[in-house]
Amino acid sequence: MDILLIAGLWLDGSAWDDVVPALEELGHRPRALTLPGQGEGAGSATLDDQVAAVLAAVDAAPDKPMVVGHSAACTLAWLAADARPERVAKVALIGGFPSADGQPYADFFETKDGVMPFPGWSPFEGPDSVDLDEETRSRIASAAIPVPEGVAKGTVRLKDERRFDVPMLLVCPEFTPAQAREWIDAGDAPEVSRSRYLDFVDIDSGHWPMFTKPAELARLLAAAAAEA
Numbered sequence: 001m002d003i004l005l006i007a008g009l010w011l012d013g014s015a016w017d018d019v020v021p022a023l024e025e026l027g028h029r030p031r032a033l034t035l036p037g038q039g040e041g042a043g044s045a046t047l048d049d050q051v052a053a054v055l056a057a058v059d060a061a062p063d064k065p066m067v068v069g070h071s072a073a074c075t076l077a078w079l080a081a082d083a084r085p086e087r088v089a090k091v092a093l094i095g096g097f098p099s100a101d102g103q104p105y106a107d108f109f110e111t112k113d114g115v116m117p118f119p120g121w122s123p124f125e126g127p128d129s130v131d132l133d134e135e136t137r138s139r140i141a142s143a144a145i146p147v148p149e150g151v152a153k154g155t156v157r158l159k160d161e162r163r164f165d166v167p168m169l170l171v172c173p174e175f176t177p178a179q180a181r182e183w184i185d186a187g188d189a190p191e192v193s194r195s196r197y198l199d200f201v202d203i204d205s206g207h208w209p210m211f212t213k214p215a216e217l218a219r220l221l222a223a224a225a226a227e228a
Helices: 022-026 047-060 072-083 134-143 161-165 177-185 215-226
Strands: 002-006 029-032 066-070 092-094 168-172 200-203
Touching: 002 047, 002 072, 002 177, 029 047, 047 072, 066 072, 066 215, 072 092, 072 161, 072 215, 168 177, 168 215, 177 200, 200 215
Parallel strands: 002 029, 002 066, 066 092, 092 168, 168 200
Antiparallel strands: none
């Protein structure tokens, strides 16, 4: 199956470097996306630009792809399901929940000079980063790409109710499936609560399993693709 991989804030397609070959060995066709705003001319990109890039990848896939979103990019994966419900076979959301219509995409940290820089590790102490050694922390931080303000503060627009028919898998890293269900039942993830085909899978990692558990993550994604 074609599998599109979208990393979360401050990360580009290279975040999946250890996951891609593992998925290929399992018989799939992964493609790690580097989006507008994650390279030259980064500060001028908007959320609409990133959505357009994801949709172009969906449209270019020979078969219906599974779209994988990590962290904030769970919303990008879900926007793809909304815009192409007939073309997306499944969405897999790692360590996050999609924003609802009318909400900002990822207005989580202070912006400066038109971008939202990586804030350092302090906001992520605890379960998020417990499995990151110093070398991995340094590697992630040194490669972190400031997020354009037009992306972070872009408004999410969801239009097609058929998105709820697209199967959804929640991959639970720094939280458990039981915790995810509690948050959903409490109304904290309204888009997820309306999914008609929802599954959960646990992975014993922090928030960035593509760095700390790439082979296990690949196996989970491959299994999800086989069920799609």
